Amino acid sequence: METMHDHDHLASFADILAGELPGAWSTTHLSAEDRAELAALTDRVWDLDLFAETVSLYTVDHGACLTRTDDGVRLIVVDHYAEQEGFIVATIAPEEVPAEAFRGVREPDSVHVPDDPFLAARAVTTRLLPRYERALAQVRSNAAQLSRSQPDRVVLTWKPDGSLTTTAATSRVADLLAAHGFAHDEKSGTYRLSGEDTAAQAKSIREVGAQLARLGVGVVLQHPASSRTTPSPATVPAAAQRPSAGTPATRLR
Structure with missing residues (x-):
């Protein structure tokens, strides 16, 4: 389907709109x-209504x-394909906070604005941006609470079968x-990593440790008979050594 506006027309509209919004x-x-860049942006649009349908x-x-x-x-501006007139301005969800x-x-969604950047700026300023700011504040508050409740370490316990x-x-x-x-074992609530393939097991430990380290969470390996645990450094090892019976906890290096 052909659109009402070509790329140059939308670009000019967006430039004027940007100059009319509060702030720089x-x-x-x-x-x-x-x-590719457009698809990445549309994937992060914070809208389950008009833009999602479009x-x-x-x-x-x-x-x-x-x-x-x-x-x-960030905001994104696209044609209103269904109406063949005006544009849709939608919000982009922040990337720096956990899902x-x-x-x-509630999503701040998007607004349908006329093909007049001055009237469009009024709609974005009075309707879209206030919703966006409220949603951002709530999300950032939630992220702060999650950060405070985040564990400082995850303990991995060796089992006799090597898991x-x-x-x-x-x-x-x-x-x-x-x-x-x-x-995941729903009955016990635990998570189990098989030891049948030791190479795959070591790879999983490395990757889990690296991602947890980026969250500020340490990884600890312990033998069930040991009451001591040794936290790993931020860098996870190339391979994990399985402890033998009676040995102290293995430290990830």
Whole structure:
């Protein structure tokens, strides 16, 4: 389906709109040659309403990204394909917060604005940006609470069959463990990593340790007979050594 506006028209509209919004904004124009970048942006649009419907029905082949220079807040402008007039301005979800922080937060969604950047700026300023600011504040508050409740370490315990077991204090840790081969036992609530393939097991431990380290969470290996645990440094080893019976906890190097 052909759109009402070509790339140049949308780009000019976005430039004027950016100049009319409160604060300082920069504009990035996205054409059909920027499909990968455009797809990455549309994937992060914070909208389950108008914009979500648009991308599910039409191919968005050009647009513009507006970025507020003082804090990195982003908006995206695309054609309103269904109406064949005006534009859709939508919000982009922040990338620096965990997905769990978005739970329970209502999306700021998007607005349909006329093909007049001055009237469009009024709609964005009075309707979209206030919703966006409220949602951002709630998400950042949730992220701060998650950070405070984040465990400072995850303990991996060797079992006689060579497997490793652990528990997850948060859903974020649980998702990370599951993504790296740890099977969840719903009855006990534990996560188990098989030791049948020692190379695959070591690889999973390295990857889990590296990702947890980026969250500020340490990894500890312990033998079930040992009451002592040794936290790993931030860098996870090339391989994990399985302790023999009666030896102290193995330290990840």
